[in-house]
Amino acid sequence: MLCGLALAVSCGCSAGGGDGERPPGAPTGVSARAGSATSVHVMWNAVAADPPVDGYEVYRGTAKVADVPGSAHMLDVVRLAPATSYVFTVRARDGEGRLGPPSRRVRATTPAAAPADASAPTRPGRVTGRAAGSRAVQLSWSASTDDRKVVSYDVYQGGARIHSVGGGQTATVVTGLRPGTAYAFAVRARDAADNISPAGPAVRVTTPAGADEGAGTAPSGFRAGAHRAADGAYYIDLSWVAPPVDGVVTEYGIQLDGSTVTSLVWGGTPPRGRATYSFFLGREKGVAHRVRLRARLPDGTWGAYSAERTVTTGA
Template identity: 65%
Template sequence: MRRFLALCGAITLVASCGWGGDGAEGRLPAAPVGVTAAAGSATSVHVMWNATGQGVEVYEVYRGTTKVKEVPGSQHMVDVTRLRPSTMYVFTVRARDTDGRLGPSSGEVRARTPAAGAADGAPPTAPGAARGKVIGGRAVQLSWSASSDDRGVISYDIHQGTTKIHSVGGSQTAAVVTGLRPGTRYSFTVRARDAADNVSPASGTVRLTTAPGADAGTGTAPTRFRASTRLGDDGAYYLDLSWVPPRADGTVTEYQVHLDGRPATSLVFGGSAPSDRATYGFYVGRDAGVTYRVRIRARLPDGTWGGFSPERTVTTGGSRP
C-alpha cells in the first residue's frame, strides 16, 4: 500500500504545513512580509508590502517609532510624504484586524531621500512608447521608454484610470500589475517624477483586456520548475525542488507545494527572498518506489495566489521529469 508522507519543510527561515487552513480563531494578524521602501522624490518615500491575507482592516505604517499612515486592508502600498531631503528613514508596517487587534511589526526597511538641489520647476518629459501585454486573467505587464529630466528621474508612477496604483524606481522601465479581474478592460498610464516632486505629463494610455473566464494564472506561475528525489545519509528519501520566482512588482516570499493535487507544505522566506533561482527540499519517507506528482505556486504581493507551475512526477529511488 502506498504511503503518503508530507511533512512540514524546513527552509532556512520559516516553513509551515498547509493542511490546517488559514489560521486559528483568535490569532493576531501576521507580520507583513516583503516590505520595501524606495524614494519617490526628495521629500517622499514609496513603501510597499505583501498583503497578509483575510481579516485585515487596516495597515499601520511607521517611520521609526512614529505612526505616519493608516491605509485600508485592501491596500498594500503608500507614499510617505513631508520628509527631509538627503535623510535616511526606517519604516515598518503592522496589520490590524477587524477586532482591533494589532499584529507584530514587519522587519525594518530603510530608504534615503535624495538631495533636493537648487530650485527646480521643470518636470520630466512624459514616458514614451508605453505598451503592455496580458499575462492571464489577473495580471498585465507594462513597459515604457525612459523620461528625461535636467536633474534625473527618481521614480515612475503607474496609474489605473485616474488612480495611482504603484511606483517604481527611476531606473526601472517596466512593471507587473497583479490582482486584476478576468475578462475586464483596463487603462494604464505612467508619469515620471523628479527629486523636486515635479511630475511629468502622462504617457500614452495603454488599454488591455485581461483573459476571460476561469483563469489558471499561468502568467504568474513559477517557471523552470524542476523536481527530483534523493536518498539522504539517514537512509530516508527527500524531494528537492527548484524554480524561478514569477515576475511581480514586490517581493514573492510565500509558496505552496502540492503533492498529488493536495496542499502539502507552505514555505515563507524571511529576510532576502530569492529573486532568481529558488530551491527547497523536504523529507517524504523511507520507502523506495513511491511516486509523487508535485507542483508549486506563489502568493503574489497583492495577496492572491498565482498560477501553478507545470506538474512534475518523481519516484523515490529514481526520478523523471
C-alpha cells in the same frame, strides 16, 4: 528551516488564517523606495487574517505616520527631508481592533534635493501592455529623461495611481485584476524635486474570461529532483524563480500528487534569482511523484501553478 524558509504547517504561521482569537500576523514583503527628495514609497504584502484585516498602520521609526485601509498595500510618506535615511515598519489591524506585530524594519534614503529644478522628466514612451492570464497584466515602457535624474515611475489605473517603481525599472506586472475586464493604464516619471512628467500613451488591456489565476504569475524555471540521505530516506529537491510581480513574494504552496502538502514562508528576505527547497518524501525506492508550486502574490491572492514535474525516488 531550510534555505531561509519556514514550514508553515509545523510552525503555526500558515497564511490561511486562525481561529479568530489571535491578532493578524506581521506584514511580509515590506519595501521602501525613495519617490523624490521629500517622499518615500512604502509597499507591503496583504495579510490574511480571521477576522479580515481592517487596516494597516505605517510607522517612521517609532512614530505612526498614517492609517491605511485594509484594501491598500502601499503608501507615499511625504514631507521628508532630502538626503536623509529613514526606517519604516508596518502593522496590520483586524476588524476587532487587534493590532499585529510590526513587520521587519526597512530603510530608504531620500536623494539630495535638486536646487531650482522646475523641469519635469519627459513622458515615458512606447507603453505596452498584455494580459498575463485572467488576473494580471504585464506593462512595459521606454525610459524617460530628465535634466537631473528620474527617481521613480508612477503607474496609474484609470485616474488612480496604483503603484510606483524605481527610476531604473521600465516594466512591471499588475496583479489582483478581474477576469474579462477592460483596464486602462498609464505611466508617469518623477524626479527628485517631485516634478512629474505628462502621462505616457495610455494602454488598454482586457483580461480574458476564465478562472485561471494568471499565467504570468506562475514561478518560472521550475525544476525537481530527488536525493537519498545518509539515513536511507528520499528527499525531493525543488528550485524555481519567483514570478515578476510588484512587491515581494514570501510564500509558496507546494502540491504533491494533486494535493497541497505544505505552505512555505520565508522567515527573512527571499533570495534574488533562483530559490531552492528540499523536503522528505519517504523511504521506498521507485515511487513516482508529481509536484508543482505556486506563489501567494503581494495582493494576497494565489498566482498560477508552475509547470508540473515528475520525480521517481531512486531513479
